[in-house]
Amino acid sequence: MARVTIQQVAAAAGVSPSSVSNYLNGRTNRMVPATRERIASAIADLGYRPNRAARQLRTGQTQTIGLIVPSVGNPFWGAFARELEVAALAAGCNVLLCNSERDPERERRYVEELWEDGVRGVVLCTSLPSLDHLADLIDRGLRLVTFDRPAQADDPASVVSISINNHVGGFIATSHLTDLGHKKLAFVSGSIASINRTGRFRGFCTALEAVDLDPATMPMWTGMEEVPFGDVESAQVGRRAALDLFDGTQEPPTGVVAINDMTALGFCRGLRDRGLEVGVDVSVVGFDDIILADLYDPPLTTVRQPIARMAGLAITEVLKDPSESEDGRSVLLRPELVVRQSTSAVEGAAATESVEESVEGKQALTRAEQR
Amino acid sequence: MARVTIQQVAAAAGVSPSSVSNYLNGRTNRMVPATRERIASAIADLGYRPNRAARQLRTGQTQTIGLIVPSVGNPFWGAFARELEVAALAAGCNVLLCNSERDPERERRYVEELWEDGVRGVVLCTSLPSLDHLADLIDRGLRLVTFDRPAQADDPASVVSISINNHVGGFIATSHLTDLGHKKLAFVSGSIASINRTGRFRGFCTALEAVDLDPATMPMWTGMEEVPFGDVESAQVGRRAALDLFDGTQEPPTGVVAINDMTALGFCRGLRDRGLEVGVDVSVVGFDDIILADLYDPPLTTVRQPIARMAGLAITEVLKDPSESEDGRSVLLRPELVVRQSTSAVEGAAATESVEESVEGKQALTRAEQR
DNA sequence: TTGGTCTGGTGTAACGATGCACCAAGGTAC
DNA sequence: GTACCTTGGTGCATCGTTACACCAGACCAA
Numbered sequence A, B: 001m002a003r004v005t006i007q008q009v010a011a012a013a014g015v016s017p018s019s020v021s022n023y024l025n026g027r028t029n030r031m032v033p034a035t036r037e038r039i040a041s042a043i044a045d046l047g048y049r050p051n052r053a054a055r056q057l058r059t060g061q062t063q064t065i066g067l068i069v070p071s072v073g074n075p076f077w078g079a080f081a082r083e084l085e086v087a088a089l090a091a092g093c094n095v096l097l098c099n100s101e102r103d104p105e106r107e108r109r110y111v112e113e114l115w116e117d118g119v120r121g122v123v124l125c126t127s128l129p130s131l132d133h134l135a136d137l138i139d140r141g142l143r144l145v146t147f148d149r150p151a152q153a154d155d156p157a158s159v160v161s162i163s164i165n166n167h168v169g170g171f172i173a174t175s176h177l178t179d180l181g182h183k184k185l186a187f188v189s190g191s192i193a194s195i196n197r198t199g200r201f202r203g204f205c206t207a208l209e210a211v212d213l214d215p216a217t218m219p220m221w222t223g224m225e226e227v228p229f230g231d232v233e234s235a236q237v238g239r240r241a242a243l244d245l246f247d248g249t250q251e252p253p254t255g256v257v258a259i260n261d262m263t264a265l266g267f268c269r270g271l272r273d274r275g276l277e278v279g280v281d282v283s284v285v286g287f288d289d290i291i292l293a294d295l296y297d298p299p300l301t302t303v304r305q306p307i308a309r310m311a312g313l314a315i316t317e318v319l320k321d322p323s324e325s326e327d328g329r330s331v332l333l334r335p336e337l338v339v340r341q342s343t344s345a346v347e348g349a350a351a352t353e354s355v356e357e358s359v360e361g362k363q364a365l366t367r368a369e370q371r
Numbered sequence C: 001t002t003g004g005t006c007t008g009g010t011g012t013a014a015c016g017a018t019g020c021a022c023c024a025a026g027g028t029a030c
Numbered sequence D: 001g002t003a004c005c006t007t008g009g010t011g012c013a014t015c016g017t018t019a020c021a022c023c024a025g026a027c028c029a030a
Helices: A006-013 A017-024 A033-046 A052-059 A075-090 A104-116 A132-139 A166-179 A195-210 A232-245 A261-273 A291-295 A307-319 A359-370 B006-013 B017-024 B033-046 B052-059 B075-090 B104-116 B132-139 B166-179 B195-210 B232-245 B261-273 B291-295 B307-319 B359-370
Strands: A064-069 A094-099 A121-125 A144-147 A160-164 A185-188 A255-258 A283-288 A301-304 A330-333 A336-338 B064-069 B094-099 B121-125 B144-147 B160-164 B185-188 B255-258 B283-288 B301-304 B330-333 B336-338
Touching (some): A006 A033, A075 A121, A075 A307, A094 B075, A094 B094, A121 A307, A132 A144, A144 A307, A160 A307, A166 A185, A166 A255, A166 A283, A166 A301, A185 A195, A185 A232, A185 A261, A232 A261, A255 A261, A261 B291, A291 B261, A307 A330, B006 B017, B006 B033, B017 B033, B064 B075, B064 B307, B075 B094, B075 B261, B094 B104, B121 B307, B132 B144, B160 B307, B166 B255, B166 B283, B166 B336, B232 B261, B261 B291
Parallel strands (some): A064 A094, A144 A160, A185 A255, A255 A283, A283 A301, B064 B094, B144 B160, B160 B330, B185 B255, B255 B283
Antiparallel strands (some): B301 B336
């Protein structure tokens, strides 16, 4: 109960509180080794732990990092939150968790509150095209790292973004299907009013064009605009898409690229409702590689995001002194295709050269990488 | 940037900082309405927000609640974390997220750190049979609510536990299978050195005995002791169990109760590896009702935990003044069976009376409820 | 000797909110 | 008129840490 204060440590070590403070904050260069020793052992003996509140009151800084995700209920965000906590812990920080539910208003409120609480920085997982609603806070010095949202042209200069290259991701997912001989492909997502969705969709188109297919002729599904966001709902989006695309009124796709694994799994569920077999009747590629992708029946082919690495990057960037950080730094990682059993060659198709290996494909991919 | 302080508000309202403080802390009874008004509008005009650090330094209290889960990477804990955050938000609190990875040492370190940071209380999701490693902190006044861990006889008096009745849960899961005519049942879990596991297993046994089956004659699986904990691994546990139970060396079960949904899904994956069909060749019941249970192919029959309600309870308990809270309060909620398609009647079995409806079953269930 | 520089420290005023102890003014009882 | 409440509100020390400004003493060069 009785807290040990810096004064008690100072008394025990026979120095002034200032010296203990200097020691604690690494200003140890102007200090004779013997003094350093005495302070160190006094701290150990008394079991002293600095009082965070006092420290924060003085410095205006915490060791807390704010994390805003759409919803930790979504396994992808849950996994990311865990990785971020691991990385933060290694850097001596804590993570304050906030679920935005993809509501820009909540997002704004949370960021504001975190800022007022003096967090070191905020890792914001959002897919809103604009950061205007946060512009004033960023101006006032908020350290913001966005995740899963590539930098946009008009983003404030100090914002760092960490993301996979969605264009490339969409491309390799789609090329995998065209390699397997699929010619009728659909891209399934709820709304494409988000950054990563547009990127992935562009990759989808690029891949089709690389094998002379016209995106415009592909089966389209643009339903459920009434539920533009929401994560738990993304599975419902997939399911609904499957039911609609296979309702017999149009020529259905043989291959599908889903915006994320939850949507892909929902889509698989919808296929099953229609009596179709995933990986046999229809090939499905997901996105994210959540833990359940591998567990599913059949295991889901998907595009993996290297979340552990991305979480580590997010932490180092968020803790970086603004002065030593190049402005507008945008990290774009290359995603990786994980082939499992939800995709297979279209019946009777000759094995084709991998698009990714072909000349046109390589050119298209290179162009995608550069965006 | 420039923070508005209580002094500025006081100046604007023409009162002393003390009065503003009194206003802020509800000591409004000794204050003439006009004064109250002036303070209120000064706060609004200046956009004043109290400084948390200063307040905490003075009072030693935060509005932060610590949440320790095994791992938010597990969809069940992710979903719970989200619900808890919703409930905390409604109570004006924030949630600090910690992943214990089921390591008692980390658990201890986190609780200690949270306590030192002055959190209002800690919601600890653990399944350790003992809280000894936290005893001294609890003695010193830590407000602790455990989740998913029914109260134990020798728990410190001030600890509140919120959990489902695992015995009942195990019972209804198992009875569902015996109702369907299954007579060879297995209980699958990694290690049973955790509280909820023993409870669920007891329910499994009670249900078997209620229909005159002997738990001792059931196919057993007790492998992977080397991985006693870990959440991502629980799927691996299930998968391994399926591979082992169906390796041809013993008479395999026709129905399985898994310790949780992740294990159940892993088990389904293992069945598939063995060429068996879930819900046809083998019936599987999970536990938790994570979002993926409904998405799986086939959708998983499972025992639902009412996490939203439990999260709400956890928050009210954790914020309750220790003086007005009965000691040792233990909330035991009744779980609910959700029947989907991973379970079906055993071939050729006559429809039997539901055990739960039978006299013996009712008696057994009543006994289970009372523990 | 004087002045200057370096080394190894220390004194002290904040940071912003809190809440106890106190007080002035007005009312009331006898 | 005095003693005593009550009402409405204020003064001020305090929480624990920080970091700037300062200082004493040693050392050295001219």
